[in-house]
Amino acid sequence: MKRLIPLFEHVVKKPVWDCRMCGQCVLHSTGMTCPMTCPKTLRNGPCGGVREDGGCEVKPEMTCVWLKAERRSHSSINPKRWEAELNHLRPPVNNQLKGTSSWINLVTGADRRAPAGWSGEALDEVHDTDAADHALATIGTALVEIDDPASLPEGFHA
Numbered sequence: 001m002k003r004l005i006p007l008f009e010h011v012v013k014k015p016v017w018d019c020r021m022c023g024q025c026v027l028h029s030t031g032m033t034c035p036m037t038c039p040k041t042l043r044n045g046p047c048g049g050v051r052e053d054g055g056c057e058v059k060p061e062m063t064c065v066w067l068k069a070e071r072r073s074h075s076s077i078n079p080k081r082w083e084a085e086l087n088h089l090r091p092p093v094n095n096q097l098k099g100t101s102s103w104i105n106l107v108t109g110a111d112r113r114a115p116a117g118w119s120g121e122a123l124d125e126v127h128d129t130d131a132a133d134h135a136l137a138t139i140g141t142a143l144v145e146i147d148d149p150a151s152l153p154e155g156f157h158a
């Protein structure tokens with residue numbers, strides 16, 4: 001089962017969000033845009049090298065992931081709470097969780113164990129939220145969107 005869940009998560013999330021299986025999913029606070037698709041894997045906003053046309057500094061042919069995240073955070077399919085979460089400070093990614101299931105890590109709390117010395121305010125807010133509620137919301141959204149891809153706003157895919 002421990003191997004099946006990451007596999008299932010990958011099968012569900014790769015085609016929809018180009019999920020890179022970081023193990024600490026933050027889709028609900030990035031307008032359902034995977035920040036790991038940013039060439040610099042920035043999880044707290046754009047780098048400052050965004051081109052005038054909105055293109056990525058590293059890959060000009062792609063729109064900056066964070067421009068998409070900001071736009072999508074206002075999508076009517078995202079709950080108000082997720083819209084507000086865009087401005088939360090996300091902790092550094094723990095690369096030891098790469099390849100593991102973010103769903104399991106959400107339930108066990110492994111995705112919220114921050115590196116020593118980290119004291120981001122966002123963690124307190126994350127701790128206050130109901131982990132199971134987050135898990136169900138993420139899984140539910142994934143299944144609804146897989147079920148009806150036509151319901152996604154134009155350009156919603158990463």
Ligand code: SF4
Pocket residue numbers: 013017018019020021022023024025026027034035036102
């Ligand atoms: S944030 Fe991590 S788990 Fe979520 S879609 Fe992106 S790579 Fe996958």
